[in-house]
Amino acid sequence: MSEGTMASWTARELAARVCAGALKAVEVARFFIARVERLNPGLNAIVQFDARLVLEEAEAVDRRLADGEALPMAGVPFTVKDNLWVGGRRVSQGSRLFDGFVAPRDGWAVARLRSHGAVMLGITNCSEFACKGVSSNLLYGATRHPMDPSLTPGGSSGGAASALAASLGLLALGTDAGGSTRRPAAHCGLVGLKPSAGLIPHPWGFPEPNYGLSVIGALARNVADCAWLYDHLLAYDAGDPAAVPIAVALQAGHALAMPFPASLRIAWSPRLGCDFAVDEDVLQTLQQRVDALRAAGWKIDDADPAWPAEAREYPLLALQQAGLHALYGHRLADARDRIDPDLVAQIDAGAAITPGDVAQALRLRERIGASLLRFFERFDLLLCPTAPVTAWPIDQLGPAVIGGSPSGPRGHAAFTPLFNYCGMPACSVPAGLVRGLPVGLQIVGPRFEDARVLRCAAQVEASQTHCALGRSPRSSCTSEIQ
Structure with missing residues (x-):
């Protein structure tokens, strides 16, 4: 099989071939092992990799299939961020303090994917404790962008994004406490989903610095694979105090095939009502995407959420x-x-933070959530930038300038954390190239409307694909609303 063939398949296509017996999970494993061995040294995206264990896991999947077990994700290689447990493996949160730590069991999401027949390919780099917007640390060093090794893929799930964009695996697990899945996805041309809080269980693992804000993030190379991954992780586990036992169907996959309703009320907020700085060419590219959707019949108003005055760059x-x-x-x-x-x-x-400071921050979180709830009484979806910049030099914590003005250390991350505070679903979908580098459009919906968010993302993805084929933005640059 040629080098590019299997790497270009969707995760769903590969699983279907393995389940049908047209391909062995071991063959898949050998192919992706070879890619990791060839490409990862230049990226430093996967920091724990053992080809022998990958082959053993794939062999076990083939045996399970031969025994008649139903494995919907059979043979699909996935990676795991270094702050999620993988049983029996070194997992460190990118920290020298945990250099010798061996996870006692799989994290919930890791165990779920393995139970469905997916194969764990490797553990990906992240910033220390997943608390920085680039993926570098003292233990493993810096991860490089797959399109330009002089740039960062962002963070903290930058290793996951860099590996996936280089087809080192077909799916990736990350975490997202303030945009750590969505921003690297935007910088690397991927789809990155922060689901509604409580929908993907995370009942054990490392203690979470961003308690109550962080969720498992899903990364894929297309929206349908991302929805497929989300659907297989969607569950209730009473061991997770954030889990929500909802009795209605929240799966996204079936919704992608349905016509996109023309009645949806959509808002476009280029600066999110906070006057966040954005590079002009990034904003222009995103505006062109929104205008193309409008030309195809989407009802999109210019509107900003009315946040509390304190809701600015990383307010919590x-x-x-x-x-x-x-x-x-x-x-x-x-x-x-x-x-x-x-x-x-x-x-x-x-x-230096007092108990009173923490109490005030928690109260502000409630007010931020209430503001967005009021906004979603008027609108069904919100569109805004995922990140205001493209990827920046690997030796910088963040870009020095955004939108022509000096940037603070978290200016590049301003557009994502507000939605963690609200617990609402947000997805970054590729929206074009700026100076040869990807940018992402962020789609946000009310809590538990993850399927609606992914359905919209699929339509944006289709419009971007059509534009890439050189069709007129006004005539056929997007899927028509049915």
């Missing part, structure tokens, strides 16, 4: 800093030099 960062200090502040006395200096600064900042 104090919760992350306080959480980091609570978990790791005691290690500064004996291991300060073993922690990323950027994380040391966050932990130190957390020491």
